[in-house]
Amino acid sequence: MHSKDLNDSGLGTRSVHAGQHADPATGAVMTPIYQTSTYVQEAPGVHKGYEYSRVSNPTRTALEEALALMEGAEHGICFSSGVAATDAIARCLRPGDHIVASNDLYGGTYRLFREIFGPMGIESSFVDMSVAENVEKSITPKTRLIWIETPTNPLVHLVDIARLSEIAHARGITVAVDNTFATPILQQPLALGADLVVHSTTKYIGGHSDVIGGAICTNSEEWAEKLRFLIKSAGAVPGPMDCFLTLRGIKTLQIRMLRHCENAGRIASFLEAHPAVSEVYYPGLVNNPGHDLANKQMSGYGGMVSFLLTDDRMEKAVAVLSGMQIFQLAESLGGVESLINHPATMTHGAIPAEERRAAGLQDTLIRLSVGIEDADDLIKDLSRVLDSL
Numbered sequence: 001m002h003s004k005d006l007n008d009s010g011l012g013t014r015s016v017h018a019g020q021h022a023d024p025a026t027g028a029v030m031t032p033i034y035q036t037s038t039y040v041q042e043a044p045g046v047h048k049g050y051e052y053s054r055v056s057n058p059t060r061t062a063l064e065e066a067l068a069l070m071e072g073a074e075h076g077i078c079f080s081s082g083v084a085a086t087d088a089i090a091r092c093l094r095p096g097d098h099i100v101a102s103n104d105l106y107g108g109t110y111r112l113f114r115e116i117f118g119p120m121g122i123e124s125s126f127v128d129m130s131v132a133e134n135v136e137k138s139i140t141p142k143t144r145l146i147w148i149e150t151p152t153n154p155l156v157h158l159v160d161i162a163r164l165s166e167i168a169h170a171r172g173i174t175v176a177v178d179n180t181f182a183t184p185i186l187q188q189p190l191a192l193g194a195d196l197v198v199h200s201t202t203k204y205i206g207g208h209s210d211v212i213g214g215a216i217c218t219n220s221e222e223w224a225e226k227l228r229f230l231i232k233s234a235g236a237v238p239g240p241m242d243c244f245l246t247l248r249g250i251k252t253l254q255i256r257m258l259r260h261c262e263n264a265g266r267i268a269s270f271l272e273a274h275p276a277v278s279e280v281y282y283p284g285l286v287n288n289p290g291h292d293l294a295n296k297q298m299s300g301y302g303g304m305v306s307f308l309l310t311d312d313r314m315e316k317a318v319a320v321l322s323g324m325q326i327f328q329l330a331e332s333l334g335g336v337e338s339l340i341n342h343p344a345t346m347t348h349g350a351i352p353a354e355e356r357r358a359a360g361l362q363d364t365l366i367r368l369s370v371g372i373e374d375a376d377d378l379i380k381d382l383s384r385v386l387d388s389l
């Protein structure tokens, strides 16, 4: 699949070169945007490998190769969004099957499993996966899929991929890891034992908040075949322009992630020391419960930081959410610009309040996606608002 031999190269080299071959027609260094729906055939079935762009498209192929190589996978399959990628995996289950997922996860994944697949007879249990025994206890003879998000969204908890993969595989259960927060730069789930890696490429991989996309990487021929059949038959494909933008994002993924980690680490320490802040969720902090596991399974702590205010009245949280200048109040994460978010009403509004609270997600939690601006400016922005509370 990979014609440049990058198998022995580091992730920085891979991010720049993976999936990139000089364009056969012109020698263009950057893969062109093949903005075409169809391809000429010399005779029925005689063509250059492409027939119709729902099935495959050269810009998409380049992106799929790049993502697969970044994740150490044989196969990459791209989708029109992260949710479409998650949906494709769940569609491979059958009525009566059961999913075990984290109780702290992206609200849209909860909504998809509960509200779309629940009525189709696919049940889901949401458990605190930071304790492996909880997962073991919730497995039933019908469990077919363990859905891990780590670090989790929005509490940035760590889940032990290797341990849960052992538990799952001993029972013939598939393990999927949503690697959106960590990216392949910080965490390699397939090497830790997972079967499927899922991305919202909308986030760090695209990196510039200008494109929606999703992807699944795997070393399983069987899964790759099922997913390719699904994308051909159900059609949740990304367009060539979106693939081009995502591919361009990947080229700087490593340097962006290094900066996201550095800035988030500084902000987490700043928040931890601020009297207006009662709790900071960031695996890079030594007293964070996930710190040791993060050191074991990640090569950096990521760019996501959540926190609670000492004064837990909602109006104080709203004052912070609306009072920032550099941090913009918006859904999403992982772009070069810093964002601030209120999970309870924004990204996690789809989860019923009682379930959210039971999982430890308080109504006043504030989530930061720390960008790549100057950390001093970001701290000044936070400091101005926190000091005024």
Ligand code: PLP
Pocket: 081, 082, 083, 084, 106, 108, 149, 153, 178, 180, 181, 199, 200, 201, 202, 212, 213, 214, 332, 347
């Ligand atoms: N997974 C995680 C961890 C997310 O945060 C999101 C979106 O916020 C998704 C998946 C869904 O991705 P998309 O918005 O690209 O459909």
